[in-house]
Amino acid sequence: MAKQDPDLSLLFHALADPTRRAMLERLAQGPAAVTELAGPSGLRLPTILRHLSVLEAAGLITSAKDGRVRSCALNPTGLDPLRGWLDDQRAQWEARFDRLDDYVTRLMKERMP
Amino acid sequence: MAKQDPDLSLLFHALADPTRRAMLERLAQGPAAVTELAGPSGLRLPTILRHLSVLEAAGLITSAKDGRVRSCALNPTGLDPLRGWLDDQRAQWEARFDRLDDYVTRLMKERMP
DNA sequence: GTCTTGCTTAGCCATGTCGCTAACTATCAT
DNA sequence: ATGATAGTTAGCGACATGGCTAAGCAAGAC
Numbered sequence: 001m002a003k004q005d006p007d008l009s010l011l012f013h014a015l016a017d018p019t020r021r022a023m024l025e026r027l028a029q030g031p032a033a034v035t036e037l038a039g040p041s042g043l044r045l046p047t048i049l050r051h052l053s054v055l056e057a058a059g060l061i062t063s064a065k066d067g068r069v070r071s072c073a074l075n076p077t078g079l080d081p082l083r084g085w086l087d088d089q090r091a092q093w094e095a096r097f098d099r100l101d102d103y104v105t106r107l108m109k110e111r112m113p
Numbered sequence: 114m115a116k117q118d119p120d121l122s123l124l125f126h127a128l129a130d131p132t133r134r135a136m137l138e139r140l141a142q143g144p145a146a147v148t149e150l151a152g153p154s155g156l157r158l159p160t161i162l163r164h165l166s167v168l169e170a171a172g173l174i175t176s177a178k179d180g181r182v183r184s185c186a187l188n189p190t191g192l193d194p195l196r197g198w199l200d201d202q203r204a205q206w207e208a209r210f211d212r213l214d215d216y217v218t219r220l221m222k223e224r225m226p
Numbered sequence: 227g228t229c230t231t232g233c234t235t236a237g238c239c240a241t242g243t244c245g246c247t248a249a250c251t252a253t254c255a256t
Numbered sequence: 257a258t259g260a261t262a263g264t265t266a267g268c269g270a271c272a273t274g275g276c277t278a279a280g281c282a283a284g285a286c
Contacts, residue, residue, distance in 0.1 A: 009129055016125035017244085028205040035262065045263070047245055054243095068253040068262050074206060079199065086196060092141040093187060130274085147233065158233070160275055167273095181232050181283040 014058035020051050031073040127171035133164050144186040
């Protein structure tokens, strides 16, 4: 059970922090500079920068430096792997419940043919 | 930027570990006892138990003890908060891209009325 | 009763995470 | 050229996480 799916692990880990989720929601309103992202959080810049690098490593945002200001933006496809996993998971769960259904149905038929 | 949405944090954190995701996928096939869950992982029981408690705290599974064996099962609604968050997020992102669209459209109109 | 099985608890260790301060670099304004 | 602004890097400390072993307990098997 080694570390398969490192993407998913990075993604989930990035999303597990409320500060990072708040940063994402801020970015959903449009691109922002680092200081702007730090603003409402009350956290220091180095801390914010660390969070940014986690988000970027997870593929959730992109950032580019223009002059002395770094502009950060959402990566529109960043959440796709998560959505994919979620859909897979739901499919499996439903398959299972369908099998359970079949089973119950078969039981019923045996009892009242 | 305090720890709002503790549920989501627990949920994402629980899913950030490949071992735990593997356990979920095993449980998608049907309920299982602790030893059975530990089987393919090569990990010791106490370790597995720890993972189980994380999954349970996140609302992803339920477990009950029957005799001396604890049976674990998926909680069918466990992923709902995640799905909800994801949908919210997508809505926000799309709203943003729509506004961007409007903006571009307005620019175009100004240029060629 | 005794033994085995299946889980549980306690506690240790290595590593990772999240916050900070201090010091540095690079750009822009004057 | 000087100073202010915006990031950046290095490194520290507190705490969480993920693995383990050892020892305990409770339910079934014999």
